[in-house]
Amino acid sequence: MKRVNITLQLLVFLFFSCTKETQSNLILLDSNIPTDAPLVFGEGIISTDNYEFAITFTPEMDEIYFTRRKNGEDNKIYTTKLIDGKWSNPETAFFTATEGWDFEPHINPNGDKLYFGSTRPLNDSIKSSGLYQWYSKREANGWSTPIPLEKPFLDKSIIMYLTSTENGNLYFTTGEKGDKPEDWVIYNSVKENGQYKSIKRMGKEINTSGKWIAHSYIAQNESYMIYDFKSDLGFGGSDLYISFNKNGIWSKPYNLGPKINTNQTEMAASVSPDGNYLFFHRGGENKGDIYWVAFKPIKENILKNINNK
Numbered sequence: 142m143k144r145v146n147i148t149l150q151l152l153v154f155l156f157f158s159c160t161k162e163t164q165s166n167l168i169l170l171d172s173n174i175p176t177d178a179p180l181v182f183g184e185g186i187i188s189t190d191n192y193e194f195a196i197t198f199t200p201e202m203d204e205i206y207f208t209r210r211k212n213g214e215d216n217k218i219y220t221t222k223l224i225d226g227k228w229s230n231p232e233t234a235f236f237t238a239t240e241g242w243d244f245e246p247h248i249n250p251n252g253d254k255l256y257f258g259s260t261r262p263l264n265d266s267i268k269s270s271g272l273y274q275w276y277s278k279r280e281a282n283g284w285s286t287p288i289p290l291e292k293p294f295l296d297k298s299i300i301m302y303l304t305s306t307e308n309g310n311l312y313f314t315t316g317e318k319g320d321k322p323e324d325w326v327i328y329n330s331v332k333e334n335g336q337y338k339s340i341k342r343m344g345k346e347i348n349t350s351g352k353w354i355a356h357s358y359i360a361q362n363e364s365y366m367i368y369d370f371k372s373d374l375g376f377g378g379s380d381l382y383i384s385f386n387k388n389g390i391w392s393k394p395y396n397l398g399p400k401i402n403t404n405q406t407e408m409a410a411s412v413s414p415d416g417n418y419l420f421f422h423r424g425g426e427n428k429g430d431i432y433w434v435a436f437k438p439i440k441e442n443i444l445k446n447i448n449n450k
Contacts, residue, residue, distance in 0.1 A: 166202045167413070170221075170228045171433075175418070178400060179434040182420060186221070186231065188430035194422035195245040195302065195356075195409040196431050199252050202414060206234060206246035206255065207431065215242035218257055236277060236287045243275075245409065250307040250361040253279040256290070258301045263289055271298030274313070293340050299325070302356045302409065306363045308332065314355040315340070323352045327368060329359075346384065346391040353379055356409045365440070366391070367419070369408040377404030381421055383443060395443050401434065412436055 168174065171183045181188045187196070187207060196207040203223040209231075210216045219231040237243060241260035248255050255277045263273065274294055277284040294300055303313040309332035316325035326348040330337045348354055351370035358367045364386055369379040380402040382394035396402060403423065410421040419436035422429050 166223055167418075169223065169226065170205075175434045177435060177438060179421075179423070179432040182431045182433040184430075186228070188432075190428070192424065192427065192429050193431050194424075194429060195411070196420050197246050197248045197255075197411055198414055199248055200250065200414045201252070204248075206248065206257075207231075208244040208246070210244075212427065216244035218243045218246050235284070236275075245302045245356075247302075247304050247411075249305040249309075250414070254305075255279070255284055255287075256303045256305070257287070258303070259287075263295075272301055274300050274303050291337075293330070293337060297340070304357060304359045304411070306359055307361045308363075310359070310363065311337065312357045312359040312366065314357065326354045327357045327366075344391065346393055349394060351375075355379075358410045358412065360412070367397075367410040367412070368394070369410070370394075376402040378406035379408050381407045381410055383440065385444070385447075392447075395447070397439060397443075401439070405429075 170186065173180055182196075187193060187205070189209075191212065192210040194208050196205065198205055204220065205222075206218055206220045208216055209219050217237055218234040220234045221231045222229050234243070234246075238259055238261040240262055243257050243259045243261070246255060246257040256274055257276075258272055259275050260272050261275075263270065274290040275287040276290055277287045289295065297315045300313050300315045303311055305311050310329060311332075312327065312329045314325050315328050327343045328340050329343055330340050342348065347366065347368075349370070351372040354368065354370040356369050360366065365383055366386070367381060367383050369381050371379045375396065376399060381397045383397060384394045385392045401407060401421070405423050405425055406429070408422050410419060412419055417436060418433045419439065420431055420433045423432050424430060
């Protein structure tokens with residue numbers, strides 16, 4: 142019996158140690174851990190008097206990339222790293238464009254690719270002809286020099302806020318020639334035999350009757366998608382919505398509710414690699430911060446309400 146008790150105590154210790162370790166990296170950056178009410182994330186470090194949005198993490202949550210736009214300047218991607226138990230001061234990413242600008246980074250679930258949008262020139266061209274997706278590969282000594290995402294993505298002059306699943310499928314915002322920005326919607330590309338062969342506009346369940354449909358964050362296992370759009374039934378500006386994937390069929394989008402969505406603009410969601418926290422931008426035209434909130438209770442509550450109907 143004594144041996145059983147010791148074993149149980151060890152298991153409990155290991156469980157809580159692992160849980161604490163998973164959280165600790167973020168606690169070292171911001172000790173104000175949110176529950177059901179969103180809080181500004183990394184106030185004064187990540188979220189400042191500038192305009193911040195679109196945040197992503199390595200799977201170990203020891204490296205962070207996000208977008209910052211200072212007043213009167215273009216978008217830039219900043220990064221901070223956990224070094225010897227302390228987070229470094231955010232600095233512009235090593236790949237910062239010398240011509241054009243960069244924004245909306247995303248690290249894939251495997252942690253071996255870093256995607257971002259950029260208006261930098263393609264190859265040796267004199268100037269950019271659009272907003273393309275670029276990516277760096279994780280190598281032994283860090284991230285590689287970024288290159289543009291190949292065809293069929295180069296066939297689009299606009300692709301933004303790309304996120305990926307653990308099997309490599311890509312989701313992003315784009316439009317057709319002649320579309321206005323408010324009419325761009327969500328597309329995806331399925332990885333087949335190691336290649337991306339086509340780009341497909343998602344169905345009307347996702348691309349609903351709202352405007353400014355954008356910023357699709359896809360779950361690692363493709364079970365849900367969080368994205369934003371503006372609707373007359375919403376709370377003000379663009380709101381965050383979630384849609385669930387059941388056997389390849391997407392549900393209608395469900396508003397994340399008044400604790401998340403306000404009369405301001407909420408957009409550019411992402412979920413921490415451990416699935417515990419939802420991150421998103423909230424703000425106005427020239428000022429906005431990155432917020433975080435406990436994600437699992439939100440998702441479970443929406444699913445519970447759906448099942449009760």
